[in-house]
Amino acid sequence: GAGVSQSPSNKVTEKGKDVELRCDPISGHTALYWYRQRLGQGLEFLIYFQGNSAPDKSGLPSDRFSAERTGESVSTLTIQRTQQEDSAVYLCASSYNPLPNTGELFFGEGSRLTVL
Amino acid sequence: GESVGLHLPTLSVQEGDNSIINCAYSNSASDYFIWYKQESGKGPQFIIDIRSNMDKRQGQRVTVLLNKTVKHLSLQIAATQPGDSAVYFCAENRAGNMLTFGGGTRLMVKP
Numbered sequence: 001g002a003g004v005s006q007s008p009s010n011k012v013t014e015k016g017k018d019v020e021l022r023c024d025p026i027s028g029h030t031a032l033y034w035y036r037q038r039l040g041q042g043l044e045f046l047i048y049f050q051g052n053s054a055p056d057k058s059g060l061p062s063d064r065f066s067a068e069r070t071g072e073s074v075s076t077l078t079i080q081r082t083q084q085e086d087s088a089v090y091l092c093a094s095s096y097n098p099l100p101n102t103g104e105l106f107f108g109e110g111s112r113l114t115v116l
Numbered sequence: 117g118e119s120v121g122l123h124l125p126t127l128s129v130q131e132g133d134n135s136i137i138n139c140a141y142s143n144s145a146s147d148y149f150i151w152y153k154q155e156s157g158k159g160p161q162f163i164i165d166i167r168s169n170m171d172k173r174q175g176q177r178v179t180v181l182l183n184k185t186v187k188h189l190s191l192q193i194a195a196t197q198p199g200d201s202a203v204y205f206c207a208e209n210r211a212g213n214m215l216t217f218g219g220g221t222r223l224m225v226k227p
Contacts, residue, residue, distance in 0.1 A: 004159070031213075033213075035217075040124055040220075041219060041220070042205055042217035042218055042219045042220055043160070043205070043207075043215075043217040044217075045214045045215065045216070048213040048214070050213070056212070056213045056214070058214070059214065091159050091160070093159070098213065099148075099209050099212065099213055099214070099215065100147070100148050100209050100212070102165075103148060103149075103150035103162070103165045103207065103209060103215065104150075104162040104165070105160075105162065105215070106162075107159030107160050107161070108159050109157065109158055109159050110159055
């Protein structure tokens with residue numbers, strides 16, 4: 001596709017359930033990032049993948065959060081035992097070159113998660 | 117500017133006027149700065165970047181100014197248009213893989 005694609009666009013779940021969010025980066029982009037954006041706030045870094053290197057997980061807020069990426073393609077962010085404070089928009093971004101070579105990250109439209 | 121929960125600082129300008137959006141960054145070790153624009157319901161979109169060895173950089177209708185002495189970044193938009201209405205975020209990179217985003221400023225353009 002032409003841009004970063006995320007699914008689902010909206011997800012409503014009950015507290016304690018697990019959710020999976022998917023990101024399809026732009027073809028050829030080696031770097032992939034996940035960010036979280038709470039309502040009316042800036043973006044919080046979660047995790048970064050670059051090629052086949054070990055991911056940078058330093059932004060994951062708890063061990064309920066995990067992410068995988070297969071090669072340079074699709075990534076899945078999994079949140080286990082969701083809590084109400086997990087409600088946010090989860091944004092995925094990709095770039096051809098990683099930071100700090102370029103800060104031009106291409107973002108998807110996000111997956112809005114609501115935990116009831 | 118700083119954001120407080122849902123109450124983003126808002127800049128309201130008349131169409132055709134110039135806009136200046138300000139950002140204070142936190143870490144003197146940051147050496148790369150980026151401005152993003154986020155329209156409602158969409159992901160952020162890259163506008164312009166600047167590295168710490170520069171004070172000013174110009175793009176199409178936009179200029180970014182960096183003052184390292186006071187750790188201040190600004191985005192100037194010339195001849196602001198209704199399509200410029202959005203939330204604007206500054207972001208800093210301190211080397212490595214992470215961008216640290218500010219809280220955002222809402223720009224509203226009055227026709």
